[in-house]
Amino acid sequence: MLTQLSIRNVVLIEKLDLYFDQGLTVLTGETGAGKSILLDSLGLVLGDRASTTLIRAGANQASVTACFEVIPTHPIFSQFTEQGLEIAEAAESELVIRRVITVDGRSRAYINDQPIGISFLREIAQSLVEMQGQYAQVGLMDQRTHLLILDSFGVSSTLIEQNQNAYKRWIEATAQLAALKKTLEATAKEEEWLRSSVKELKQLSPQKNEEIELATQRKNLQYNERKLEALSSALNLIAPQDRRAFQPAQTLLNASKVLQRLLPSVSNPEGSSYKEEESVQEILEALTRAEESLGEAETILNRLINTIEINPQKLDTIEERLFGLRAISRKFNVSINELPLLLDDFEKQLLNLDLGNHEVKTLEMEVHTLRRQFEETSENLHKERQNVALQLQTSVEKELKPLKLEKARFVVSFTSLPKEAWNYTGKDQVQFLIAANPGVPPAPLNKAASGGELSRLLLALKVVISRQSTLSALVFDEIDAGVGGATASAIGERLHRIAKTVQVFAVTHSPQIAASADAQFKIAKTINEGMTFAYAQKLNRQERREEIARMLAGNQITDAARAAADSLLDHKKS
Incomplete structure (x- = not known):
């Protein structure tokens, strides 16, 4: 308050x-x-x-x-x-x-x-606060409030809730159907591109982590080629196939033969001194060791060469595969590792396109069923509202008679909303109409009555619906x-009645x-x-007496006016 x-x-x-x-x-x-x-x-x-x-x-x-x-x-x-x-x-x-x-x-x-x-x-x-005046009425004058007023007067809350739930389910299913159709429409426009992309990706059949594995194999094969080339070159230097080329082993052998002539022999036992023999012997031993090491190196080189795997064709295949994967990853603007996921996504989109068409038919049937349910609950609610409207009309007209509007008719008018305007309240558009005089068709409140009549009509409505007011x-x-x-007494009585709740x-x-x-x-x-x-x-009690007496008699307040004022105030107490 x-x-x-x-x-x-x-x-x-x-x-x-x-x-x-x-x-x-x-x-x-x-x-x-x-x-x-x-x-x-x-x-x-x-x-x-x-x-x-x-x-x-x-x-x-x-x-x-x-x-x-x-x-x-x-x-x-x-x-x-x-x-x-x-x-x-x-x-x-x-x-x-x-x-x-x-x-x-x-x-x-x-x-x-x-x-x-x-x-x-x-x-x-x-x-x-709602302010009601002769020429500036609001609240009840707003047609948008009439349906709410009618429902709050006595329409079953269970029916209202059932209708709201039915509408909610129908609208949600309709929105889901529209979203699915929009998605399928967008996918259908890309269907040809999707199918060619899936075909291209399937032909390549990218695997997870394949790039790393291929790059590692390629690197190893390229290293083996370089390693074989180096070992072969070293072996050719140690033991060249061309007899005209420098032969390290033969050179060592020839050097040993030359030096051996300096050593004493049976034919020439005194050919050199002891010290010279000792030096020559050391050289010969060194040459012998060098010859043996050289032979060992040749053996090792041959063994290593025989163990190295070289496969130019495999390397070409790997490089071709790797370059193909990189090219298609650039085409789809994803990493090579994401290509399998991309293929899976494209296949799902195509699958969803096929499944979606079936789902659309299922959803269309569901939307149709839910719409029928909403129409059924709305029709039940409409019938309930019509019954309550008759009660409201009777209650309001009962209040009109003491307000000097005994010939007025109050009508609750129903209009069916077009489909596009259906909402959670149902399919009804409700408007309060009044026929202030006999023989005059009911019309909207603000067009059918004078200012005073309208105020009293709104008062009658307020008396009837005041308990539902917030x-x-x-x-x-x-x-x-x-x-x-x-x-005026009837108006005062009804204002006082309303004031018990508002x-x-x-x-x-x-x-x-x-x-x-x-x-x-x-x-x-x-x-x-x-x-x-x-x-x-x-005003206190005595002051109210004087003011009401003035309202009765004017500026010259008489004892009779005061007595009448007392009578009115005492009547209010009773």
């Missing part, structure tokens, strides 16, 4: 702090006293368009602050979460909304001292226009409505030092 309204520098109001309780609160006062300023101030803090004309003369800015007590389960808190606002929860959470406008035309809004946008302010205000407060502006006596404010000139209130504020003006000020005063 609205607990406090603080106004600063708005038109004729310099400073005003009003405190409210639950129930029906009326605002009374003479015409032009400033009641509209209070409504304008409330509208401003609820997101109405800001105008510098609202700023009191001589002030730099105007501000309005409204305090609400809202239960933590109120749907408004989900809106705060979506906006990233941190609102502390308690048994009764306090919301403080403040709106400021400055003389340069700028406007700012805050909720619990956190800045918010004006559009969001309007959004949350709709779930807090609003914190309802505001009625001069709902008594054009009526009096018994009709806090109600009413701006009224009717003493009957004023007497029905739980609290009454008198709005008046005063002049101080040439400046006009508007103020509000909460």
Whole structure:
């Protein structure tokens, strides 16, 4: 509920702090006293368009602050979460909304001292306060709310939930089908390229880690060729095949033969001295060792040459394979090691294309089935709504008679939505219609009744649906226009009835409505030092008596008017 309204520098109001309780609160006062300023101030803090004309003369800015007590389960808190606002929860959470406008035309809004946008302010205000006036009705005047109102009046929540679930399943399956078709369409456009790519990759048949293995084999074969070439060259130098070439072994043998002539022999026992013989012998032994080492080296070279594997054809095959893999990896812009995965992916895409066509048919059948289920639940919901609509019509028309609208007819009109407009609420479009006079076809609320008739019709609707409302407060502006006596009493009685579940404010000139209130504020003006000020005063029992007597008799209050006021107030107590 609205607990406090603080106004600063708005038109004729310099400073005003009003405190409210639950129930029906009326605002009374003479015409032009400033009641509209209070409504304008409330509208401003609820997101109405800001105008510098609202700023009191001589002030730099105007501000309005409204305090609400809202239960933590109120749907408004989900809106705060979506906006990233941190609102502390308690048994009764306090919301403080403040709106400021400055003389340069700028406007700012805050909720619990956190800045918010004006559009969001309007959004949350709709779930807090609804203002009903003769010419500016909202809420019930918005056709988009009519279906929700009808459902909340008595439509089975089980049917509503079944319909929502059926719609959700149908829409999800439809979206899945559309996504699959889109994927298949994209794959089908590349089918020829995919098949040629798969054929090319299969012909090459790349293996995992094949590049490393081929490169290693290629490196080993190339090394063996270089090794064989080096060993063969060394062997040819040691033991050349060409007899005309330098023969190291033969050279060593020839040197030994020459030196052996220097050694003593039987024919020449005294051919050399002992020392010379010893030197020659050492040389011969060295030559012998060299000859043996050379022979050993030749043997080793031959053995190594015979063990080396050389396969030019295999090397060519490996290089051709390696170059082919590298070429195709560049073509598909992947590494050689990723080629097997690429082939697997291409094959899966082709397989999915074949399977997808079958899956499309299966999904199409499922979508068709789910749509039929949604249509069935929507039809059941439609029938339930029609039954509840008759109850709502009867309940509203029952309230119209005491409000001097006994000849009016209230109609809940149903229209089937086109398929593309079906939604989680079903296939129904609901609109409240009114025929204010006999013989006149029902028409939309804002076109079929005068301002006073419309206000009373909306009051009747509010009486019927008030228990389902999540609003914190309802505001009625001069709902008594054009009526009096018994009709005004009936209006006051119904306002009081609504106020048992929703806090109600009413701006009224009717003493009957004023007497029905739980609290009454008198709005008046005063002049101080040439400046006009508007103020509000909460009235006690005696003050209410005088104010209601004034409303009955005018400026000349008589004892009869006071007695009538007492009668009205005493009737309210009973």
